[in-house]
Amino acid sequence: MVDIATRVWNHKWKIDPIVRSLIDTDFYKLLMCQSVFRNKRDTQVTFSLINRSSHVPLAKLIDEGELREQLDHIRSLSLRRNESTWLRGNTFYGKRQMFRPDFMEWFEQLRLPPYHLERVGDQYELTFEGAWPEVMLWEIPALAVLMELRGRAVLNDMGRFELQVLYARAMTKLWEKIEKLRGDPALRIADFGTRRRHSFLWQDWCVQAMYEGLGDSFVGTSNCLIAKNRDLEAIGTNAHELPMVYAALAKDDAALAKAPYDVLADWHEEHEGNLRMILPDTYGTEGFLKNAPDWLAGWTGIRIDSGDPATGAETAIRWWKERGEDPTKKLVIFSDGLDVDKILELQRQFAGRVRVSFGWGTLLTNDFRGLTPDDRLAPFSLVCKAVDANGRATVKLSDNPNKAMGPQDQIDRYKRVFDVGAQERLDVVV
Amino acid sequence: MVDIATRVWNHKWKIDPIVRSLIDTDFYKLLMCQSVFRNKRDTQVTFSLINRSSHVPLAKLIDEGELREQLDHIRSLSLRRNESTWLRGNTFYGKRQMFRPDFMEWFEQLRLPPYHLERVGDQYELTFEGAWPEVMLWEIPALAVLMELRGRAVLNDMGRFELQVLYARAMTKLWEKIEKLRGDPALRIADFGTRRRHSFLWQDWCVQAMYEGLGDSFVGTSNCLIAKNRDLEAIGTNAHELPMVYAALAKDDAALAKAPYDVLADWHEEHEGNLRMILPDTYGTEGFLKNAPDWLAGWTGIRIDSGDPATGAETAIRWWKERGEDPTKKLVIFSDGLDVDKILELQRQFAGRVRVSFGWGTLLTNDFRGLTPDDRLAPFSLVCKAVDANGRATVKLSDNPNKAMGPQDQIDRYKRVFDVGAQERLDVVV
Numbered sequence: 001m002v003d004i005a006t007r008v009w010n011h012k013w014k015i016d017p018i019v020r021s022l023i024d025t026d027f028y029k030l031l032m033c034q035s036v037f038r039n040k041r042d043t044q045v046t047f048s049l050i051n052r053s054s055h056v057p058l059a060k061l062i063d064e065g066e067l068r069e070q071l072d073h074i075r076s077l078s079l080r081r082n083e084s085t086w087l088r089g090n091t092f093y094g095k096r097q098m099f100r101p102d103f104m105e106w107f108e109q110l111r112l113p114p115y116h117l118e119r120v121g122d123q124y125e126l127t128f129e130g131a132w133p134e135v136m137l138w139e140i141p142a143l144a145v146l147m148e149l150r151g152r153a154v155l156n157d158m159g160r161f162e163l164q165v166l167y168a169r170a171m172t173k174l175w176e177k178i179e180k181l182r183g184d185p186a187l188r189i190a191d192f193g194t195r196r197r198h199s200f201l202w203q204d205w206c207v208q209a210m211y212e213g214l215g216d217s218f219v220g221t222s223n224c225l226i227a228k229n230r231d232l233e234a235i236g237t238n239a240h241e242l243p244m245v246y247a248a249l250a251k252d253d254a255a256l257a258k259a260p261y262d263v264l265a266d267w268h269e270e271h272e273g274n275l276r277m278i279l280p281d282t283y284g285t286e287g288f289l290k291n292a293p294d295w296l297a298g299w300t301g302i303r304i305d306s307g308d309p310a311t312g313a314e315t316a317i318r319w320w321k322e323r324g325e326d327p328t329k330k331l332v333i334f335s336d337g338l339d340v341d342k343i344l345e346l347q348r349q350f351a352g353r354v355r356v357s358f359g360w361g362t363l364l365t366n367d368f369r370g371l372t373p374d375d376r377l378a379p380f381s382l383v384c385k386a387v388d389a390n391g392r393a394t395v396k397l398s399d400n401p402n403k404a405m406g407p408q409d410q411i412d413r414y415k416r417v418f419d420v421g422a423q424e425r426l427d428v429v430v
Numbered sequence: 431m432v433d434i435a436t437r438v439w440n441h442k443w444k445i446d447p448i449v450r451s452l453i454d455t456d457f458y459k460l461l462m463c464q465s466v467f468r469n470k471r472d473t474q475v476t477f478s479l480i481n482r483s484s485h486v487p488l489a490k491l492i493d494e495g496e497l498r499e500q501l502d503h504i505r506s507l508s509l510r511r512n513e514s515t516w517l518r519g520n521t522f523y524g525k526r527q528m529f530r531p532d533f534m535e536w537f538e539q540l541r542l543p544p545y546h547l548e549r550v551g552d553q554y555e556l557t558f559e560g561a562w563p564e565v566m567l568w569e570i571p572a573l574a575v576l577m578e579l580r581g582r583a584v585l586n587d588m589g590r591f592e593l594q595v596l597y598a599r600a601m602t603k604l605w606e607k608i609e610k611l612r613g614d615p616a617l618r619i620a621d622f623g624t625r626r627r628h629s630f631l632w633q634d635w636c637v638q639a640m641y642e643g644l645g646d647s648f649v650g651t652s653n654c655l656i657a658k659n660r661d662l663e664a665i666g667t668n669a670h671e672l673p674m675v676y677a678a679l680a681k682d683d684a685a686l687a688k689a690p691y692d693v694l695a696d697w698h699e700e701h702e703g704n705l706r707m708i709l710p711d712t713y714g715t716e717g718f719l720k721n722a723p724d725w726l727a728g729w730t731g732i733r734i735d736s737g738d739p740a741t742g743a744e745t746a747i748r749w750w751k752e753r754g755e756d757p758t759k760k761l762v763i764f765s766d767g768l769d770v771d772k773i774l775e776l777q778r779q780f781a782g783r784v785r786v787s788f789g790w791g792t793l794l795t796n797d798f799r800g801l802t803p804d805d806r807l808a809p810f811s812l813v814c815k816a817v818d819a820n821g822r823a824t825v826k827l828s829d830n831p832n833k834a835m836g837p838q839d840q841i842d843r844y845k846r847v848f849d850v851g852a853q854e855r856l857d858v859v860v
Contacts, residue, residue: 001433001435001436001439003431003433003436005431006431006433009431159642160642161605161638161639161642161643162605162642162643164601165601165602165605165639167598168597168598168599168601168602168605169598169602171594171595171598172595172598172599172602175591175592175595175598208591209591209594209595212589212590212591212592213591213592
């Protein structure tokens with residue numbers, strides 16, 4: 001039976017929105033936003049889209065009008081009542097009222113600030129300028145919009161059954177991964193795939209399939225909207241943008257060297273338990289841990305987001321032992337470029353030695369590799385980063401020089417201040 | 431948006447019917463039915479279900495109550511007005527009014543006769559007795575019901591996403607076959623998969639996918655209901671039951687030897703063109719062709735339904751040449767146990783030498799092999815045959831002794847009368 005009203009309604013749509021809600025974003029964005037709102041509210045920042053995969057000519061693939069439509073739609077969003085209620089009333093990481101009333105009042109009034117879009121050659125320059133707590137919320141929706149519009153351009157040429165088979169193949173591919181992961185009940189995996197997902201509906205499917213297939217091994221999703229709708233845990237802590245902006249704001253080299261720890265001192269005041277996760281790689285994991293204050297060794301764990309993950313975990317284990325901590329009580333979260341074989345390998349290697357968890361991103365929610373001719377749906381490496389804070393360029397080094405960002409003279413300065421030695425170059429796939 | 435009415439309606443269903451219409455059957459059944467109605471209306475026959483795959487314990491898998499419900503539902507069906515209109519008004523094989531008014535009047539009044547169902551060990555004995563034109567219409571729905579109920583028993587234990595992935599895998603599997611078949615625009619393939627399909631909805635999907643994927647290479651479906659709903663050609667001519675019953679009715683050996691040709695003489699009066707297809711293997715292809723009257727060599731083609739298909743086609747080509755016919759004008763339809771590699775192989779071997787067409791059955795509409803643990807959804811060899819006509823046992827030999835049927839003494843007699851020599855035993859998969 002055709003539901004006529006639904007059909008007419010669908011036909012009336014002016015736009016098929018990619019981002020449907022202000023909380024269709026990563027949970028850690030909201031945690032960080034609250035921290036920034038409290039500690040650095042007036043910092044002026046610029047976020048900028050960076051397509052690390054320059055062979056993907058985004059401006060040729062994506063119509064500028066459609067892109068503006070989607071971005072304008074995002075600017076029209078504001079927090080819905082049930083979303084606000086969920087953020088105010090839900091238990092996150094075992095804690096009620098994680099989001100404070102003053103932050104929630106501000107968030108309830110928020111609309112995202114303007115964007116600047118310009119075509120330059122075959123790429124788009126897309127930037128967002130303004131107060132840090134507002135601008136930072138553009139990152140995830142901007143990435144999701146570009147990734148999905150590129151996908152839609154490819155899907156547009158396909159037949160009805162061809163499309164159904166495409167999704168059949170993608171479902172089969174994910175389910176085979178889930179079947180591989182099923183063997184080990186000790187596994188703990190969360191969805192971290194919002195930003196470079198194939199689409200919202202697909203991410204929603206992936207999350208539900210993971211939940212049915214893995215049961216308790218699937219611990220939740222970073223996507224707040226999906227967590228709310230599907231009654232799952234919202235997962236996430238903090239990210240590089242905090243140390244990057246704090247560092248850019250530093251007055252001199254001494255303040256710069258201290259900046260990454262200042263971030264975590266602020267975080268320490270606000271959060272406890274599983275939210276006390278160190279992200280040590282912004283300016284090199286080795287140096288960060290060596291110079292860390294002792295109270296940081298008391299934190300719950302470390303997230304490993306660049307460099308060779310096993311090396312990173314070994315470094316963390318060594319560091320905890322040096323500081324008199326028991327690594328088996330500590331949590332290591334792997335979140336960089338994971339796919340199922342790497343997950344199983346790391347689980348085998350570290351289960352029992354530390355508590356292990358995985359934040360599985362793009363290859364969970366966008367593994368359309370090999371499903372179309374010329375691989376035109378394969379995910380690619382798109383990021384949206386703070387590039388400037390109060391007029392000063394930001395810098396990221398990470399444990400992989402291929403992920404480094406910032407002006408060369410500043411990169412050199414940061415390498416000197418943070419005593420970063422030789423680093424191994426690793427390919428960035430997604 | 432939930433369509434509440436549909437949902438409530440679904441929930442109210444007492445039965446999810448497997449066979450929804452009297453024309454959810456093979457087109458050749460209706461053609462043969464009309465021929466029988468005209469020539470042998472009063473013949474009393476028994477049709478009987480035979481599970482050649484005795485390792486599949488149908489009575490353990492399928493609840494007897496559910497089976498009766500489905501069979502009772504079929505007995506409640508009568509020809510709908512739009513179905514009758516389609517049969518009366520549509521063009522079949524280029525001809526209008528293929529179905530005569532007297533036949534249609536009879537068919538419009540028809541309800542299927544009673545069935546006899548008994549559990550014997552792990553199998554069901556399911557038989558149908560009565561006037562030939564009525565009883566013969568049980569064959570296809572009875573097979574479809576047993577095949578689908580067995581499938582439903584397996585599906586019943588599966589989770590929601592597991593189910594979706596099952597169908598995703600089946601879709602992917604079929605699409606990969608379609609992609610393989612796409613290369614050759616000269617290919618001609620029809621769906622012959624009604625009787626042992628996974629389900630009606632799945633057959634309907636397969637037919638539509640074939641149509642989108644193969645375009646003109648997909649020439650139609652044997653399923654009348656799907657042909658009607660999807661505006662496709664209904665495909666089919668005649669089957670073994672005609673010579674089997676005619677042969678059983680023969681008074682003596684001389685009449686028996688003539689019986690297969692009597693069938694085709696009756697058919698010759700009724701049909702022309704592409705409907706004049708010889709099915710030569712009922713009592714051995716070699717002998718049948720050797721002793722065939724010359725007018726049969728003028729028929730359009732031959733359908734090869736048992737034995738090694740290439741051998742069968744070579745035999746036909748040789749026979750046409752002997753009778754002074756041009757094989758390149760003749761049609762060979764392969765319809766026995768086909769899958770995509772065999773189709774492509776036969777096409778390569780015979781395209782250009784004869785006109786080639788394929789009736790693709792069970793491995794089009796029910797290739798769930800390898801998609802569940804223990805292969806519990808794999809198709810198996812189930813048939814429903816005329817076993818008795820006016821109190822005399824029927825016999826089928828075919829070109830594969832593994833497909834032979836009937837009492838041994840009668841098999842021996844038929845082999846003698848039809849001069850059948852040594853035959854190659856070939857496995858029967860589906």
